[in-house]
Amino acid sequence: MTYPEKLHDLLDMFELFDPADRTSMLLSYSDQFREVPPEVAVRPFDRSHQVPHCESDAYVWAIRQPDGTLDLHFAVENPSGVSARALAVILQKTLSGVQAADIAAVDASIVERLFRQNISMGKGLGLMSMVQAVQSLARSAVAQDTPA
């Protein structure tokens, strides 16, 4: 599968990591997390933006830009949601500014490639659900841009 360039490069980089490097890198991304800005959403967040099946209580917003790209924003309400914050930063850094159609083609298999040994039983589905939520928003944006 062909992914947007930044995501493709990041996935390639993660392939080179040993388990300790992978953990450090994921924590580094988690530390960079910045919550959705107030001009996009404020608490209480609209439930329609909540990621289903995510124990970290994550929310996602995709703001359409005039050029057809999306800007992604996230909130993670669970203070223990380290992995959700890491994935949010990765998705935001690699997919914001990308055409909605290209984002819609990103599937949940990237979660396994990024997290490997750090996928625990409970969070794997939640993380995949975050990707699927982004995918779903991107598909909606594509549908809105497509003439009937």
Next chain:
Amino acid sequence: MATPIAERGYAHPDVLVSTDWVQEHLHDPKVRLIESDEDTLLYASGHLPGACNVDWTADLNDQVRRDYISRAAFEGLMSRLGVTNDTSVVFYGDKNNWWATYAFWVFQLFGHSNARVMDGGRLKWEKEGRPMTREVPSYARTQYKASDRNDLPHRAYQNDVLSHIRTQGQLVDVRSPEEYAGTRLHMPDYPNEGALRGGHIPGAKSVPWARAVNPDDGTFKPASELKKLYCEDQRLSPSQETIAYCRIGERSSHTWFALKYLLGFENVRNYDGSWTEWGNSVGVPIEK
């Protein structure tokens, strides 16, 4: 605010310590804090100062067959953690102490009874804004001597459960109501780990594990509420032999802890084979 542990009417209140108690003992050389999580990133992202990590898969499980580590491996683990036979180990972790109680239970197989659980676990500590660090402590190795692993008082095997149901012994199914009913084969929001059949062990009472904790802060409910839950609503008798099970024995170790130490059940064991064994076994009885 939760009622102080000493005032909750527990049978053995000394096995549970508060976040206040732990903060007061952060630098106590006779206490070793052990974090045990399902989420493998959590410890590395920050933990209680001085706490060691015990990974339930890598540290407590045999890496080849489905079983727990040997006595020699347990001695190696304890020595690496700088624990002596006199050290008081205090477990805490994510998910309302699922894995903390699981690690606590495995430690009991080797007779390390000087063990406690931090009430409310990691999330309560975090929410209270208490100190966290990423510094991984290093302790001088010890020469820990363990007893031979003695599963008998704490662990039930499938044959034990089969005998148990023939005598209509007490069983507690701590999984979700949907798993108990057989309408789903795995926990909500968890992957299907391959049980071929759904339902529950005949005669088992359904008491989902999380009912033992206060949902707002993850602390254990007082004994009066636990008695109502297990003894009154489900008519479980503390004096009768009891077996708890779930999917792989992790949620049921939480219930095992509550029944044995908080309510004083005299003979309670954890069937760690649980539904991943029972639901795949040929010919065992199942109720729906």
